[in-house]
Amino acid sequence: MRIVALDELRELIDMPAAIAAVRQGFIDMANGLIDQPEPMQFLFPGAVGELLGDCHIKGAKAKGRPWFVVKLATGFYRNPYRGLPVNDGLVLVLSSETGRPVAIRAETGISRLIVKGRSPESMRTYVTDMEEKGFTVSVASTGRDLCHAADIVVTTTPATSPVLHADDLTDRLHIVAVGADSPGKIELAPEVLARAAIIATDNHAQCLHHGDFGAAVRAGCVSDMADLSLCDILAGKSEGANFADASLSVVDLTGLGVQDLAIASAVASSLGEP
Structure with a gap:
């Protein structure tokens, strides 16, 4: 399994390619080509009415694609006081044939x-x-x-x-x-x-x-x-x-696994994974 850091990810895929991949993923979803289970989440409550943090787990697979994807994303809202970023997580790309992990993972016209x-x-x-x-x-x-x-x-x-x-x-x-x-x-x-x-x-x-x-x-x-x-x-x-x-x-937008599948597949292709 290959671990891909954020800086390497940014070099592997540019924004136009990312936008095109996610757009196609949504279209594939509309055409019934995506299998996407319900998301799972953990909530970390504090005082009454306060949410200290949450963790979302989403995934998707597509017909004919060699990979499927699971994403774990966290948000812990007191982290800035600890000198840590609010959001963290990872995307895991796995082979659709063997189940083995493959990798962990400005064209808007707006100025x-x-x-x-x-x-x-x-x-x-x-x-x-x-x-x-x-x-x-x-x-x-x-x-x-x-x-x-x-x-x-x-x-x-x-x-x-x-x-x-x-x-x-x-x-x-x-x-x-x-x-x-x-x-x-x-x-x-x-x-x-x-x-x-x-x-x-x-x-x-x-x-x-x-x-x-x-x-x-x-x-x-x-x-x-x-x-x-x-x-x-x-x-x-x-x-x-x-x-x-x-x-x-x-x-x-509440977030779909197909988005993570689209981006992760584009990155895996750039890595030369089969």
């Missing part, structure tokens, strides 16, 4: 970024990192300021109360919600989804249970069938999913 976060130090680090990559970065003081200055908003927090509310929104906005990937997490107030012309989910059942979509359904703000499948949209199987024409669109 201007606006960031809002809870930690001034983390924001300064982010601004420096992104500016070194060639982006122009500014800092927003509120969610409303962020929404009014951006066309696309990506939320990536472990929040247990909404970070964006209906009053923050503009008439035209595309929101990608990534952080709410387990019960108890929520980034978007239910009223945000109630205003959306399009709601897309990476996995209907998973987002009902884990995501912001499910929180909006339970709040009575949207129907439990109000979402479209992101996989079907990418595969051209979903009508009425024109994000360009939508006044407000929301994509709720």
Whole structure:
């Protein structure tokens, strides 16, 4: 088995290849080519209402592919006080024939970024990192300021109360919600989804249970069938999913093993694995 460090991974596959691989993975999912079990998770509670950490385990295999993939991802939210990163984990690539491990594992058209976060130090680090990559970065003081200055908003927090509310929104906005990937997490107030012309989910059942979509359904703000499948949209199987024409669109992503399979397969190919 080969252990591949992060720096080597970055040399093996570039962002255009990664985006293309994940896009094809979603299309394969829509076409019934992916076998993906339900995710498993561990929660590490602290005081009442506080989540100290979580661990997610996801995996997938594809018809005709020589590998299958299992990913273990952790988030422990007091780590910055220990001088450690919040997120950690690994991706394990295994042979579909023998079960033996094979390896452990900026083409967006966007040049201007606006960031809002809870930690001034983390924001300064982010601004420096992104500016070194060639982006122009500014800092927003509120969610409303962020929404009014951006066309696309990506939320990536472990929040247990909404970070964006209906009053923050503009008439035209595309929101990608990534952080709410387990019960108890929520980034978007239910009223945000109630205003959306399009709601897309990476996995209907998973987002009902884990995501912001499910929180909006339970709040009575949207129907439990109000979402479209992101996989079907990418595969051209979903009508009425024109994000360009939508006044407000929301994509709720809870994370699929097929994404890890796509990226890990591309890396394994670059490593020359059979």
